[in-house]
Structures are given as C-alpha cells and as structure tokens.
Amino acid sequence: MRIGIASGKGGTGKTTVATNLARVAAMEHLSVVYLDCDVEEPNGQIFLRPEVKWRRPVTLPVPRVDLEVCDLCGECGEICEFSAIVPIGKKVLVFPQLCHSCGGCRLVCPLQAITEIPREVATLMGGEVGGVEYLQGLLNIGEAMSPPVIRALKAVAPQAELVIVDAPPGTSCPVVEAVRGCDRVLLVTEPTPFGLHDLELAMDTIGKLGIGCEVVINRAGANGEATRELCRNRGIEIAAELPDRRSIAEAYSRGEMAVDTDPDFCDRFLALLRRIEGWS
Amino acid sequence: MARTPDGAGGKNTMKIAVSSTGPSLDAAMDERFGRCSCFLIVSPEGTEVDPVNNPCATQGHGAGIQAARLVAERGVSVVLTGRCGPNASDTLAAAGVSVVTGCGGTVREALEKYSADHASS
Numbered sequence: 489m490r491i492g493i494a495s496g497k498g499g500t501g502k503t504t505v506a507t508n509l510a511r512v513a514a515m516e517h518l519s520v521v522y523l524d525c526d527v528e529e530p531n532g533q534i535f536l537r538p539e540v541k542w543r544r545p546v547t548l549p550v551p552r553v554d555l556e557v558c559d560l561c562g563e564c565g566e567i568c569e570f571s572a573i574v575p576i577g578k579k580v581l582v583f584p585q586l587c588h589s590c591g592g593c594r595l596v597c598p599l600q601a602i603t604e605i606p607r608e609v610a611t612l613m614g615g616e617v618g619g620v621e622y623l624q625g626l627l628n629i630g631e632a633m634s635p636p637v638i639r640a641l642k643a644v645a646p647q648a649e650l651v652i653v654d655a656p657p658g659t660s661c662p663v664v665e666a667v668r669g670c671d672r673v674l675l676v677t678e679p680t681p682f683g684l685h686d687l688e689l690a691m692d693t694i695g696k697l698g699i700g701c702e703v704v705i706n707r708a709g710a711n712g713e714a715t716r717e718l719c720r721n722r723g724i725e726i727a728a729e730l731p732d733r734r735s736i737a738e739a740y741s742r743g744e745m746a747v748d749t750d751p752d753f754c755d756r757f758l759a760l761l762r763r764i765e766g767w768s
Numbered sequence: 769m770a771r772t773p774d775g776a777g778g779k780n781t782m783k784i785a786v787s788s789t790g791p792s793l794d795a796a797m798d799e800r801f802g803r804c805s806c807f808l809i810v811s812p813e814g815t816e817v818d819p820v821n822n823p824c825a826t827q828g829h830g831a832g833i834q835a836a837r838l839v840a841e842r843g844v845s846v847v848l849t850g851r852c853g854p855n856a857s858d859t860l861a862a863a864g865v866s867v868v869t870g871c872g873g874t875v876r877e878a879l880e881k882y883s884a885d886h887a888s889s
Contacts, residue, residue, distance in 0.1 A: 571830030571855075576837060579862045583855055586830055 489768045490651040492667035493674050494694065496686030498657035500678045501706035501730070502526075504740065506654035507535040508747045509764075512757040514619035519648040524624035525666035526656040527610060527637045534743050538615030538622035546625065546640045547606035548589045548633065553580040557601035564593035564602060585632060610637040612644060621646060635665040642669070650764070659686075659693040667694065672767055673701040674727060679712040687715065691722055702727035704760070728760045784882065785809050785839040786875045787849040791819035793876040799850025801867075802832030809842055812886070814879050818842075832856030840865055848878050 493506040503526075510522040524530035551564070551573055558580060565575045572587035573580060584607050594602040609631045615622045625641040627634060634656065645651065655666035667673050673694050677687040687703070694701045703719050705712050708729040719726050730736075730746075730753070739749040746753040787804035789796045793814055798804030803825045809818040820842065824831040832853045839847060840863035847860060848871045860867050871878040 571833040574833055574837065574859055574862075576840060576859055577863045581833075581858060581862050583830075583833065583858075586833075586855075 489649065489672075489764065490653065490670045491672055491674060491764060492653045492655055492670035492694075492699070493676060494655040494663055494667055494690055495657055495676045496659055496688075496690030496693075497677070497683050500657075500676045500683055501704075502657070502676050503532050503535065503654055504706065504746065505674065505676050505704055505730075506652050507532050508745055508753070508757045509760060510536065510620045510650075510652050511618070511745055511747050512754065512761050513650045513652075516758070516761060517619070518650050519621075520619060521621045521623065521645055521648040521651045523641060523645055523651065523653045524622075525638045525641060525653055525662070527625035527627050527634045527641070527662070528656060530624040530626055530654075532654055533615075533622065533624060535745050536617050536620060536622055537743075538617040538620070540613055540615040542614045544612050545608045546610040546612060546637050547608050548587070548636055549591065549604035550584040550587045550589065550607045551582055551593050551602045552605045553582065554601045554603070555580065557599050558597075559599060561598065563596045563598065567592040567596050585630070588633070589636065609633060610640075612637075612641055614644070621648065634662040638662060638665045659689045663690075663693065664697065667699060668697065670699055672764075673699050674704050675701050676704045676706055677715055678707050679705060679709065679715050684714055684718060688718060691724060705729045707732040727763055728756055730756060782812060782846070783809050783842065783844045784812055784846045784848060784879065785820075785842070785844040786871070786878055787822075787847070788819075788875050793817060793879070794874050797848075797850065797872055797875055797878055799872065801847065801849040801852040802835045802856050803827075804835075804849070807835075807839060808875050809839070809844060810875075810879060812879065812883050814876060830855070833859045836860045836863065836865070846882070848882055 493502045495502050510520050513520045524532040560575050562575045564573045570586045572583050573593050610625050610627045613624050625637040656662045675690050677683045702725045709732045736746050747757050785807045787798045787801050788808045789798045789805050806822050807820045824834040832855050836856045836859035847867045852867050852869050
C-alpha cells in the first residue's frame with residue numbers, strides 16, 4: 489500500500505501526519521518506507537531523526553553546444569519551451585536552471601553540435617530509524633527543478649507493506665509527481681478559510697489523477713464544520729480528526745512526535761492505520 | 769549569414785528600448801524589464817516612437833530572456849529599465865545590447881536623462 493500525504497495549503501500538518509503514521513506502523517511491526525518528497529525543504533528528519541546510511545547526488549542532463557560545429561541555425565531555440573537554450577548574436581546561451589532535460593535541442597540539431605552533460609541538482613539521502621526506512625531528496629540551493637528529483641527518489645525507494653509519500657505543498661507539478669502511483673491520498677487540512685480553499689484545489693488535482701482520497705482535519709475544533717460540509721458535498725470521507733491541543737504544539741516545537749507525547753494521539757494514529765489497512 | 773541586428777551604426781539610427789506601462793512617451797516607466805507591459809522603441813531625441821507590446825509579460829518563466837530577444841531582434845542598442853535579471857542581462861549582453869538600470873519616472877524623463885548623461889560624457 490502506497491499512501492500519499494498531500495494538502496494544498498502549506499503548514500497544515502502533512503509531515504506531522506506522515507511521520508506519526510510511519511512511527512505507529514513500525515510499532516505495529518509493518519515494514520514501512522517513509523519518502524520525504526518535499527525536496528525543497530524535507531523536514532521529516534527533524535521528527536523521525538533517522539540514522540543516515542547513504543547519500544548520493546542527482547544529476548540532470550543539460551545541453552552543451554559546440555560552437556565550432558554550430559552554424560547558429562536557431563532550431564534548438566525554436567523547440568525549447570523554457571528559453572533554456574537561446575541562439576543570439578554569435579553565441580548560443582544555455583540557462584541550465586531553466587532546462588527541463590527533455591533532450592529536444594539535441595534531437596533537432598541538424599549538425600549534432602549539441603551534447604548533454606550531467607549537472608548536479610540535488611542529493612538523495614537514505615537512513616533508518618525504529619523500523620522505518622527513511623528516504624529524502626534535497627535540492628541544492630538555488631535549484632528549482634523538483635519533479636525529476638522526486639522521480640529519482642521514488643525510483644530508489646524499496647518496496648514495503650506501507651510506503652508513505654510525504655508530498656510538497658501546493659497543487660502543481662511537484663505534488664503531481666509525488667502522488668503519482670499512490671494507491672490513495674490523504675489530504676491534510678486545517679479548519680481555516682485558506683485551508684478550506686486549498687483543500688478544494690487539492691481535491692480537484694487528486695481527482696484528475698484518478699486517485700481516491702480521504703481527508704484528515706488537523707487542529708480540528710468547533711470551526712471544522714465548513715470542511716466537513718465540503719467533504720460531504722464531494723462524497724469524500726474524513727479519515728481522521730486531530731484535535732487542536734497546546735501540548736502537541738509544544739512537543740512539535742521541540743521536534744518531538746505526537747504519538748510519543750500523547751496516548752490519545754497514539755490511539756488516533758493507530759485507528760488511522762487500521763483504516764488504511766482496510767483499504768487494501 | 770550573421771543575423772546580428774546592427775542598429776548601432778550612427779547616432780541617427782540608434783534605437784533605445786524603454787520598458788513602459790503604456791504606449792506613449794508620457795506613460796510611467798515599468799521598472800521591470802522582462803515583464804513590463806510594453807517597450808517603447810525610440811530614437812534618443814524621442815522623435816520616432818514605436819510601441820511594442822511585450823508578450824512575455826504573462827509568461828511563466830524565461831520572460832526576461834524572451835524580452836531580451838524581442839528587443840535585440842528589433843535592432844535596439846540600448847535598453848533603459850528599472851531592474852534587469854541575470855538571465856535577461858546575459859542575453860542582452862550576448863546580443864550586444866547595453867542596459868541602463870535604475871531608470872524611473874516617465875519614458876520621456878528617462879530618455880531626457882539618458883541623453884543628458886550621454887551628451888556630458
């Protein structure tokens with residue numbers, strides 16, 4: 489079973505849900521893989537604190553133009569959708585950070601003046617903690633191309649009874665790449681107008697991908713009614729509600745996990761785990 | 769074979785592109801280069817004015833690069849703007865277009881200031 493944890497809005501509690509779920513699943517002796525796909529700022533390690541076992545770089549192919557061969561015909565600039573290769577004046581400029589590594593410029597070059605060179609953009613890391621296999625990707629500073637890094641991370645992830653994919657916030661390409669291939673997605677939301685607004689966007693995105701989803705309302709209280717109504721109208725079930733509790737926020741601020749802090753939260757995550765096991 | 773636009777021949781043919789919020793000389797300048805609403809391509813004296821819409825304004829990425837290509841293809845030799853990002857700067861430099869950043873006010877004021885600075889140097 490591969491579960492994506494996504495949200496739409498940032499800061500609703502994706503990592504809280506993903507890490508605590510991983511912890512209780514390992515406590516229940518399931519084989520668990522936790523993938524931190526928020527490669528711009530992977531923070532699952534703050535809570536799970538894995539022992540690092542390996543690191544490896546992620547490289548992407550980017551074009552290099554041999555100006556001795558190039559006759560400045562401009563074909564490469566025509567095919568590039570991202571202005572990553574620009575024939576101008578007597579030069580061909582390459583902007584590696586805009587390159588999506590599609591290889592189109594190399595294919596259309598009539599003189600084979602373009603070769604591809606690897607460019608390091610991120611580092612993958614793997615580790616282990618208390619029966620949880622931990623994997624994350626981390627983009628190098630200044631890099632923006634997260635989908636290929638997420639793809640590389642998913643490619644090295646081992647199989648397990650439960651694979652938890654902690655997705656980045658938002659509803660754009662990185663989220664799509666993270667949750668693609670998941671059996672089900674948990675959308676973590678908070679009962680605020682922003683949380684509600686972005687939850688609806690996330691429901692649309694996950695729906696378009698043809699993946700079933702349920703909702704976790706984090707910091708839930710009396711103000712959760714609008715969220716519950718949205719779920720009712722959409723026919724989407726609420727998998728769990730996590731109450732707004734100061735002791736949990738305090739533990740979080742120390743980098744401690746809810747299930748280790750509060751027996752009630754432990755029970756709630758165990759119930760969520762049982763529910764997930766019921767999906768397969 | 770060289771397709772380099774060569775508009776910088778004499779002073780009379782020199783073209784200046786100013787990033788602008790509107791199509792007239794009295795429009796406020798747009799401080800942004802790549803995402804400005806339009807470019808006014810003018811002679812330094814402001815006698816000939818050619819407003820060019822900037823289709824890059826709403827582009828998701830690479831706007832500065834495409835805007836740089838746009839002005840280079842029009843034979844511009846100097847750009848007056850507020851700010852210009854590194855990608856746009858590199859592209860303009862490759863095309864042999866010089867850039868003056870930090871300009872503001874109306875397009876006319878920016879041109880007058882440029883002409884005055886140019887005359888005194």
